[in-house]
Amino acid sequence: MxxxxxxxxxxxxxxxxxxxxxxxxxxxxxxxxxxxxxxxxDDRFTVPGTESQRALDTLGRTLPEASGAGAQIVFTAPEGHHVTEARYTAAIAGAEAAAVKAPQVKAVMGPNVSGAVSADRSTAIVQVQYSVQRAEIRPSSLDVIERAAAAAEKNGLRTSVGGSAYGSNGxxxxxxxxxxxxxxxxxxxxxxxxxxxxxxxxxxxxxxxxxxxxxxxxxxxxxxxxxxxxxxxxxxxxxxxxxxxxxxxxxxxxxxxxxxxxxxxxxxxxxxxxxxxxxxxxxxxxxxxxxxxxxxxxxxxxxxxxxxxxxxxxxxxxxxxxxxxxxxxxxxxxxxxxxxxxxxxxxxxxxxxATLGARWVRTVVAKPLLTVLAATGVLVALALPAADLRLALPDNGSAPVASAERKAYDTVSDEFGPGFNGPLLVLTETHDRPGAQAGAKAARELRDLKGIKAVLPPQPTHDSAQTVIQVMPETGPDSPRTARLVRDIRAAAPGIGEATGATVAVTGATAVNIDVSDRLSDSLLPFTAIVVGLSLILLTMVFRSLVIPLKAAVGFLLSVGASLGTVVALFQWGRLADILGLAHTGPVVSFLPVILIGVLFGLAMDYEVFLVSGMREEWVHTGAARASVTDGARHSVRVVTAAALIMFTVFAGFFPLDDALIKPIAFALAVGVAIDAFAVRLTLVPAVLALAGRHAWWLPAWLDRVLPDLDVEGTRLQKASRVVHREPERVS
The missing domain is CATH 1.20.1640.10 (Multidrug efflux transporter AcrB transmembrane domain)
Structure with missing residues (x-):
């Protein structure tokens, strides 16, 4: 190469x-x-092969408005008044009529139909359903919805627009x-x-x-x-x-x-x-x-x-x-x-x-055992919060506080309960008879389950054998109790099927997001095993050693654990959330761990190769184990430090974004790079190699013969270059 x-x-x-x-x-x-x-x-989250996705695909054919994006217009009456007063009901009706005319809108349900009026009659919701996903909604359609809300404000109502039709799209x-x-x-x-x-x-x-x-x-x-x-x-x-x-x-x-x-x-x-x-x-x-x-x-x-x-x-x-x-x-x-x-x-x-980096390496190598114990202890302590890791996909509850969709989300949560921001859809389907009666029976069965605040009447689809039941959980979309409710409904499905004669499937955006998170949680350990196994193989071939790959794999796991621990402490527990300006705390973004593992693995191998290759070169030339660690690191520590600082600043530059997906990923990558470069590669690596001494560079002879020599640092090329440059000197 x-x-x-x-x-x-x-x-x-x-x-x-x-x-x-x-x-x-x-x-x-x-x-x-x-x-x-x-x-x-297209910001849709799909997970093929799951019950929720299959049911959602079915609804896409038989009831498109149930599978498409939805918008909400939330109306709040002035203090001391009710949305049921005549002038306010007229304003809400006007907004409904305007929303119906918006392009791509499939259905509009006002509070008179859906019953979406808060118990104190201060708030009402108009639900707008699209037959397409958010990425396909034209801006002109959302403009109509927003103008309808603004018109209602002229009659004294406070309004906000939200729902899955709104969010980050660029x-x-x-x-x-x-x-x-x-x-x-x-x-x-x-x-x-x-x-x-x-x-x-x-x-x-x-x-x-x-x-x-x-x-x-x-x-x-x-x-x-x-x-x-x-x-x-x-x-x-x-x-x-x-x-x-x-x-x-x-x-x-x-x-x-x-x-x-x-x-x-x-x-x-x-x-x-x-x-x-x-x-x-x-x-x-x-x-x-x-x-x-x-x-x-x-x-x-x-x-x-x-x-x-x-x-x-x-x-x-x-x-x-x-x-x-x-x-x-x-x-x-x-x-x-x-x-x-x-x-x-x-x-x-x-x-x-001696540069600062060289002096640091000498200090680390001087007391290697103490360094290993101290660094490992700190990294393990940082990793402890990761044991409480919960995964979920963000919704409008994670949007910036000043955004319209966040205001609508918070108002609905306060007035109707957090579950109204993440309703579940239960699809019932019979095989040989109309499904209306079976849907009504299934709705009664569902009301007996814990964690359900409300079960709306079954809605027919274009297929007479199907009905859709909207279930309002007691808790929000990212709550563990909502995920437990989805599992409980699925566990009860066989019994409901026997009682009603219909198959039952849980779907909707909330159920799909839960299935995505579950799939990612189940994949985390196998994916980590693949990445760690790959690192062991690659580094054994590069450095012709057994100790270095094992040390690198353990260091990589410590880096990932410490990074996830800091993410949990900040984004899930809310430590320093006010200082760093987080708009929302809760479960960690579902795909953050696998992204972090994949990216940090490559960067860790990057720093490992550039740092340890210099040490190996010194070992090959001198045979002095401890001296090769300090002398070899001196060649590359400055470049590795600069590279890590650049990585950190680039990733950290994305942290201030008001994006619930990007912000935690940027934070995790920035912290992960800093921890891996400075705590692991520039601290643990030289200390472990100094402790291992000559054994750090040992590889069984039979394995040395079997493994290909990658020559990543181009040692043979450098030797050939030196020979070429010496030839003219001998001729002269």
Whole structure:
């Protein structure tokens, strides 16, 4: 691989105009396709094969309005008045009439039909049903609903609009993300000591992100892509793109400072550091692509979309960067006499004075047992809250407090009970006779179950054998008691079937979300086992050791556990929620753990390879176990630190977003990167290797013969390069 990448880097340098032109042409073509053919983003959560999804698909054919998105207009009378007063009922009726005329609206139910009037008669709800999902609702239709609500306000009512028809539907790029990129640029300037080098790191990363996002958006007409998938691809593509280019460019500049020709230097950097980049990127891609085995379409698209963004970042690092380096030439060489030049030209990678990172590693290695115990204790303590992890998908109760959908959600919860924000649909179906009578019997049976606040009369569908019963739980959509109620109804279904002669299935958006969360919870341990097993195999091949893979796997699990623990403490328990401005606390986003595991696995392998490969190189050269840990870390600790800081700032830049899906993912990834880089890779790793001594590099001879030699750091390429450069000296 190193030889192939060496040739690729050399070719990109020599044909830099062609390479840059290809990248710009691809970007232009994808942007054009996205603009001309791009469709809407689709934020539906489906889970094929489950009872709720099968029943919902059935309703999509026999009663489309029951399976489509819904909007609510919530009316509240002034204090001391009731919504049942004549002038208010007239205003509500006017809003109903206006809503009926809205495009795509299938049905409108006012409080006179549904009985949706609060016990104190202060609040009433008009329910608007669509036959299409939220992504397919035209903005003009929602505008009609909002104008109807505004007209009612002129008659003295307070109104708010909400329901599943409202929510986040786009990609978010705002000041916080720009600030994150700015901080990343500052870290690059400090790391390189050069604005040109910092810009050289950022430019190809941004171009790679643009290509990845444009390609993803261009696929929207053919594939259902969610706004969360696009934002995750943006987040990951930007973070890993900068990091991968940083690794290669830092090697290139170090070689330039030692007098290497720019053309040969970038080719050698692409072959050596580029090999590690390809390996690290491949692990991220594999882990993200593995999300498809869970069998949930939106998660599959999310994983593949993010994997595609990482693939583009790798391609940008090994092709676009060498091309841009060709335009820069010798101007990327560190300034003569400066700290960067001294540090780069020195054989040990320092400028004669120990850096902060090098001093930290020496401190860690001086008392390795104490370090291991202290670091492990802290990580385990951080991980303890993860034992209380509860998973659910967010709803409008997680929306920003000032949003209309959040106001409607809170008003309904306060006046009618939290269960009215997440009703369950029970589909009854007979085989050989009309289903109305069986539906009525099933409704009576359901009223006897615990956790149900109200059971509405059965509603017929276009199939005479079916009815739909709306069940209002006592608790909200994300409550464990609501999930328990779904399980109780399913457990009681056989008995209800015997009593009524009808099959019973629980569905609706709330039941589908619960099934998604259950599927993800069940998949968490097998997915973790696959990722950890993969890390053991890959690292054994890379480092020819048994201790290093085991240590890396344990460290990875500690990082994941500590990250999940902090997420639970903040987003579920509400610790520091007021300080950090969280609008809602409750269960953790269902797919956060698997996303965190997949992404953090790749990044952990990234840092592991760059840090430990230097230690292994020192061990091979000197045979001094403890000295190889400190001397080897000195080569890469600065780059790993800069890479981790960049990752952290990019992920943290997405945390201020008022998006219930992105905010916890951004927080988890930012904290996970910081914990893995600083607590595990820069603390636990050197301490464990110092404790293990010579045994850290032991591998049974038979296993050494069986395993392929990946040569991730391009050791053979570097040896060949040194031989080539010595030949002229012998001739002269």
């Amino acid at each position: 190193a030889v192939l990448l060496h040739r690729l880097g050399l070719g990109a340098y020599r044909h830099r105009k062609l390479v840059l032109g290809i990248w710009l042409a691809v970007l232009a073509a994808l942007v054009t396709c996205a603009g001309v053919f791009g469709g809407k983003l 990609v978010h790029i705002g000041p916080s993300e720009i600030i994150g990129v700015g901080v990343a640029l500052l870290v690059l300037v400090v790391t390189f000591g050069s604005l040109l080098a910092a810009g050289m790191s950022l430019l190809p990363a941004l171009l790679g992100v643009a290509v990845g996002l444009a390609g993803l958006l261009a696929l929207t007409p053919a594939v259902s892509i969610s706004s969360t998938a696009v934002t995750l691809a943006l987040m990951l593509g930007l973070a890993v793109g900068i990091d991968y280019i940083l690794f290669i460019l830092s090697r290139h500049r170090r070689q330039l400072a030692r007098g290497t020709d720019p053309q040969e230097s970038i080719a050698l950097a692409t072959g050596t550091a580029g090999s590690a980049v390809v390996f690290a990127g491949s692990t991220v891609i594999i882990a993200l692509a593995a999300l498809s085995v869970i069998g949930i379409p939106f998660l599959t698209v999310m994983g593949l979309g993010a994997a595609g963004a990482v693939l583009v970042a790798v391609l940008a690092a090994i092709t676009l960067l060498p091309a841009l380096a060709g335009f820069a030439g010798t101007r990327l060489t560190p300034k003569s006499g400066g700290k960067q030049a001294q540090r780069s030209a020195a054989p040990d990678g320092s400028d004669g004075r």
